Amino acid sequence: MDFLLRSKHTMAAKVVLDFEKPLYELEEKLSEMRVYLKSGEVDSLSEGRSGLKREIEALEAKVESLRKTIYKNLTRWQKVQLARHPERPYTLDYIYMMMKDFVELSGDRNFGDDKAIIGGFARLADEATGFSQSVMVIGHQKGRDTKSNLYRNFGMAQPEGYRKALRLMKMAEKFRKPVITLIDTPGAFPGIEAEERGQAEAIARNLYEMASLKVPIICVIIGEGASGGAIGIGVGDRILMAENAWYSVISPESCSSILWRSWNFKEQAAEALKLTADDLLAQGIIDRIVTEPLGGAHHNPEEMAATLKAILIEELQGLLPKAPTTLVDERIAKFSLMGVWEES
Amino acid sequence: MVWFKRANPSIRTTDKRDTPEGLWSKCDSCGAALHKKQLEDHLYTCPDCGFHFRISPVLYFSFLFDGGKWEEFDGQLRAADPLGFVDTKNYPQRVRDTIAKSGKSEACRNATGVLDGSPLVVSAMDFGFIGGSMGSVVGEKIARAADRSVELNAPLIVISQSGGARMMEGAFSLMQMAKTSARLTRLGERGIPFISLMTDPTMGGISASFAMLGDLNLSEPKALIGFAGPRVIRDTIKRDLPEGFQRAEFLKEHGFVDTIVHRKDLRSQLIKLLGHMR
Numbered sequence: 001m002d003f004l005l006r007s008k009h010t011m012a013a014k015v016v017l018d019f020e021k022p023l024y025e026l027e028e029k030l031s032e033m034r035v036y037l038k039s040g041e042v043d044s045l046s047e048g049r050s051g052l053k054r055e056i057e058a059l060e061a062k063v064e065s066l067r068k069t070i071y072k073n074l075t076r077w078q079k080v081q082l083a084r085h086p087e088r089p090y091t092l093d094y095i096y097m098m099m100k101d102f103v104e105l106s107g108d109r110n111f112g113d114d115k116a117i118i119g120g121f122a123r124l125a126d127e128a129t130g131f132s133q134s135v136m137v138i139g140h141q142k143g144r145d146t147k148s149n150l151y152r153n154f155g156m157a158q159p160e161g162y163r164k165a166l167r168l169m170k171m172a173e174k175f176r177k178p179v180i181t182l183i184d185t186p187g188a189f190p191g192i193e194a195e196e197r198g199q200a201e202a203i204a205r206n207l208y209e210m211a212s213l214k215v216p217i218i219c220v221i222i223g224e225g226a227s228g229g230a231i232g233i234g235v236g237d238r239i240l241m242a243e244n245a246w247y248s249v250i251s252p253e254s255c256s257s258i259l260w261r262s263w264n265f266k267e268q269a270a271e272a273l274k275l276t277a278d279d280l281l282a283q284g285i286i287d288r289i290v291t292e293p294l295g296g297a298h299h300n301p302e303e304m305a306a307t308l309k310a311i312l313i314e315e316l317q318g319l320l321p322k323a324p325t326t327l328v329d330e331r332i333a334k335f336s337l338m339g340v341w342e343e344s
Numbered sequence: 345m346v347w348f349k350r351a352n353p354s355i356r357t358t359d360k361r362d363t364p365e366g367l368w369s370k371c372d373s374c375g376a377a378l379h380k381k382q383l384e385d386h387l388y389t390c391p392d393c394g395f396h397f398r399i400s401p402v403l404y405f406s407f408l409f410d411g412g413k414w415e416e417f418d419g420q421l422r423a424a425d426p427l428g429f430v431d432t433k434n435y436p437q438r439v440r441d442t443i444a445k446s447g448k449s450e451a452c453r454n455a456t457g458v459l460d461g462s463p464l465v466v467s468a469m470d471f472g473f474i475g476g477s478m479g480s481v482v483g484e485k486i487a488r489a490a491d492r493s494v495e496l497n498a499p500l501i502v503i504s505q506s507g508g509a510r511m512m513e514g515a516f517s518l519m520q521m522a523k524t525s526a527r528l529t530r531l532g533e534r535g536i537p538f539i540s541l542m543t544d545p546t547m548g549g550i551s552a553s554f555a556m557l558g559d560l561n562l563s564e565p566k567a568l569i570g571f572a573g574p575r576v577i578r579d580t581i582k583r584d585l586p587e588g589f590q591r592a593e594f595l596k597e598h599g600f601v602d603t604i605v606h607r608k609d610l611r612s613q614l615i616k617l618l619g620h621m622r
C-alpha cells in the first residue's frame with residue numbers, strides 16, 4: 001500500500017496509545033520534513049533538496065521498522081488497549097463494509113429494544129465467485145462519542161438485548177439462514193433493572209438455545225469479549241477472533257481488583273488471563289484468527305472488513321452443506337472438549 | 345498427579361469442617377444460640393428465624409437420597425493449571441492449600457442414588473472450595489452429571505452454591521458455561537426433568553448458565569442469586585440497592601424462581617414435583 005495513504009490513516013488517528021507515541025512522534029517529524037521539502041526554503045540549505053530527500057527516506061525506513069517492532073511485539077495489555085481503541089470498526093461498520101441489503105430488526109417482543117445489541121437480515125455476497133447468502137447478523141454495538149455511547153450503553157447489553165438476539169436466531173432457524181454474531185462488549189450491563197429482568201436467565205437461555213440451533217452459527221470476537229456478556233451470543237460452529245481482540249472470563253481491571261485487591265495490576269492480570277487471540281487459539285477455544293492490518297483494525301477498516309468477509313464466506317461454504325443434526329452434534333461436541341483437568 | 349491426597353473414600357459421614365464446631369453456635373441472622381443437635385435436626389436451618397446455614401454436598405446427599413445412601417461418581421477429577429496462572433499466589437498452590445485446609449477435592453460433587461424408589465442424579469456445588477467457583481473440573485462434572493442422567497433416564501438435580509466462574513482458568517472457565525448448557529440440551533430433548541436448586545450464593549457464570557436453565561428453578565429462602573455482584577452494581581450505578589435485592593424472594597417476584605423451598609421440605613417437595621413430571 002502507498003505509504004502516504006497509510007500515513008494519512010495513522011495521522012488521522014486522534015487517539016494515540018502510550019506505546020504508539022514514539023512512532024507517532026517520528027511520523028509527525030516526517031510529515032513536517034515533507035512540508036518543508038515542498039516549500040521554497042529548502043533550496044537555501046547547503047545540502048539542498050537531495051540531501052533532505054535522503055534524510056526523509058532514512059526516516060521513512062526507521063518509521064517502518066519501528067512500526068513493525070511495536071506492533072509485532074505487543075504485550076497482552078497493549079492488545080487489550082487496541083481492542084478498545086475508540087476508532088476501531090464496530091459491528092455496524094463491519095455490516096456496512098461486508099454486507100448488502102441489511103435491514104435492522106428491533107425488539108425482543110417482550111420488553112423493548114436494546115441498543116447495545118443490534119441485528120437483522122443481510123446478504124453476504126461475492127461477485128467474483130457468485131456466492132450470495134442471506135444471513136442473520138447480530139452483534140454488540142458500541143458508540144463512538146459520549147452521546148452515541150450513552151445511546152448504545154457502551155455496548156453493555158440488557159436482558160432484552162440477549163432476548164432480541166435469541167428471537168432473531170430462532171427466526172434464522174425458521175427460515176434456514178445461517179447466523180453470524182459479532183462480539184464486542186465490556187460486559188453485560190450490571191444494573192438493578194438488568195437483574196430484575198433476568199440478565200442471568202437471558203444469557204443462560206441463549207447458551208442453551210445456541211447450542212442446539214439447527215442452522216450454522218459463526219461467532220467473531222471483533223473487539224472485547226468480556227465474560228458472560230460475550231458468550232451470551234458466542235456459542236457457534238466456528239469461533240473466529242480478530243488478532244487484537246481479547247476474550248476472557250473477566251476484564252483485566254476487574255481481575256486485578258478481585259485477586260490483587262487493587263486496580264493497579266491490570267497488566268499482570270492481562271498476562272495471567274492469557275486472553276489474546278494467539279492464546280485462545282493455543283487453548284483450542286477459538287478456531288481461527290482474523291489478521292488485522294498492521295497497527296490494528298482501525299488503521300485500515302476496509303482492509304479488515306475485506307479480510308473478515310472472505311473468511312466468513314469460506315467458513316460458511318464449509319458449514320452450509322452440513323445436516324442440521326450434524327451441526328448440532330458437532331457443536332455440542334466442540335464445547336464439550338473445552339477445559340483442562342487432571343483425572344487419575 | 346502426585347500433589348493431592350486422595351480424598352477419604354469413606355465419605356458418608358458429615359464433613360466436620362462444614363458445620364459449626366463445638367456444641368453451641370449462633371445463628372448468623374437472628375443470633376439465637378443453637379445446640380448442635382438442634383441444628384442437625386433442622387438440617388442446618390435456624391428453628392427460630394429460618395436462616396439457612398450453607399452446607400456441603402455430602403449433607404445434601406445424606407438427607408435427599410433414600411436411606412441416606414448414595415454413590416459418588418467422577419470424584420477423581422482435579423484442577424489442572426492450563427494458564428500457568430499466578431496472582432498473589434500461584435493457582436496450583438491455591439488449589440493444594442484449599443484441598444489441605446478444606447479436605448475437599450473440588451467445588452462440585454456428583455452422586456447417584458434413589459429418591460422415593462426412583463433413580464436420581466444430583467450434582468452439588470461447594471462454596472467451601474475457592475468460593476464454589478466453576479473451572480474446568482466443575483464444568484466437566486456438571487456436564488457428566490447430565491450425561492449420567494441421560495444414561496440412567498433419571499432426573500437431574502443441580503444444587504448451586506457459587507460466587508461464579510473461576511478466574512484462574514481464564515477463558516476455559518467461561519467455556520464451562522457453554523459446555524454445561526450444551527450438554528443439558530440432551531436432557532431437554534429426551535424429556536428428562538432437570539431441576540435447579542439455587543442456594544446461597546448463585547452468581548455470575550453459574551446463574552448465567554445451568555442454574556437458570558431448570559425446568560424448575562427452586563431456591564432456598566433468602567439465597568443471593570444474580571448475574572452481577574451487588575458491589576459491582578452499586579459501583580456502576582452509584583446508588584444504593586433496594587432491600588432484598590437479588591434475594592430468592594426478589595427472583596421469585598420477578599419471575600425467575602418457581603418456588604422457594606425450606607430445606608426441611610426439600611426432599612418431600614422434590615418427590616411431589618418429580619411425581620408430576622415423570
Ligand SMILES: [Zn+2]
Nearest residue numbers: 371374390393
Ligand atoms: Zn435465626
